[in-house]
Amino acid sequence: MAGLKEGLTIFLKGMLMGAADIIPGISGGTIALITGIYERLVQAIKNVGVLIQEFFKKIIARKKVSYKKLLKLVDFGLFLPLLAGIAFAFLVGAWLLPGIIASYSFFVYSFFTGLILSSAFFIFREIRRKTWKGYVFGVLGVALGLIISLSSSARVAAEPSILQVFFLGMIALMAMILPGVSGAFILFLFGQYEFMLNTLRNFLVDWPYVVSFIIGGVIGLLGFSRMLSYLLKEHHEKTLFFLSGLMLGALYSPIAVIASISNIPSVFALSLAFFALGILIVLALKIVSHKKK
Numbered sequence: 001m002a003g004l005k006e007g008l009t010i011f012l013k014g015m016l017m018g019a020a021d022i023i024p025g026i027s028g029g030t031i032a033l034i035t036g037i038y039e040r041l042v043q044a045i046k047n048v049g050v051l052i053q054e055f056f057k058k059i060i061a062r063k064k065v066s067y068k069k070l071l072k073l074v075d076f077g078l079f080l081p082l083l084a085g086i087a088f089a090f091l092v093g094a095w096l097l098p099g100i101i102a103s104y105s106f107f108v109y110s111f112f113t114g115l116i117l118s119s120a121f122f123i124f125r126e127i128r129r130k131t132w133k134g135y136v137f138g139v140l141g142v143a144l145g146l147i148i149s150l151s152s153s154a155r156v157a158a159e160p161s162i163l164q165v166f167f168l169g170m171i172a173l174m175a176m177i178l179p180g181v182s183g184a185f186i187l188f189l190f191g192q193y194e195f196m197l198n199t200l201r202n203f204l205v206d207w208p209y210v211v212s213f214i215i216g217g218v219i220g221l222l223g224f225s226r227m228l229s230y231l232l233k234e235h236h237e238k239t240l241f242f243l244s245g246l247m248l249g250a251l252y253s254p255i256a257v258i259a260s261i262s263n264i265p266s267v268f269a270l271s272l273a274f275f276a277l278g279i280l281i282v283l284a285l286k287i288v289s290h291k292k293k
Helices: 002-021 028-034 038-060 067-071 076-103 105-125 132-154 162-176 183-189 193-201 203-234 236-249 252-259 265-292
Strands: none
Touching (some): 002 028, 038 067, 038 076, 076 105, 076 193, 105 183, 105 236, 105 265, 132 236, 132 252, 162 183, 162 203, 203 236
C-alpha cells in the first residue's frame, strides 16, 4: 500500500512537471526541485548513463552481461510513475493549448513573455559573483537568442524535418532538467512550439516526429548530462549568465507580437494583465522553492 501511495504521489509530481515543461518559461526542473525529487531524478538519469556504459564495456570486452545487476541501477520506482504523469500532462496540454493559442494568441504570448522574463531575472539573481567575463557570456547569450528568434520568426511556418526534430528533442530535454529553463522554451526559441504541440495532438498521423523527438531527447539527456553537470559545477556563473541572456534574446518574437496590438487599448491592456500573471506565477514558484530549500 505504501508503494502504491508513493507511486501515485510521484505520478502527480510528474503531472506538475509535464504541465510546467509544456509552457515556455516554467521549468520542469524547478517543479522537481520544489516537490523534493530533483536530486533523485538527476541521480537516476546518471545511473541510466552508467548502465549503458557498463553494458557496452561488457560487450566490447566479450564478458558475460549480468542484466539483473545492471537493471538494479534503474530507479523504476521513480521513472515509471513520473514519466506516466509527464506524458499525461503533455497529452492534455497538447489537446488544449493549440486551440487556446489560435484563439487568444496575443494573451498567450503576453503570458509567455511574463514567464520567460521573470525566469531570466531569477536566474540572473542566482549569480553570486558578477564579473566582466560573466557579462560577456550574458551578451553572447542575448545575441544568440536574438539570432535564433529572428531567424525562426522568418520561417515559423516552415515544417521541420525528422532530423531537425531529433536535434530539437536533444536540446529540449536537456533543458527540461535544468531549474529555470524549460524544454518548451527551446521549442519556442526555434519557432517550433506550435508545430510540436499539433504533432503531439495528432500522434497517430505524425508519430514519426514524436518518436524522433523522444529518441533525440533520451540521447541528449544521457549523452550531455555530464557536460551540463560539469558546466554548472566548474563554470556556474558563466553558464547562468549565458542562460539568462539567451532567454532575454528570445523575447524578441513575443514582444513583436504584443507591440503589434499597442494601438488597440482594450486588447493591449488585457495582454499586460496576462504578462503580469506570468510574472506572478514564477514569483510564487520561486517563493515556494526558497521555502522548500
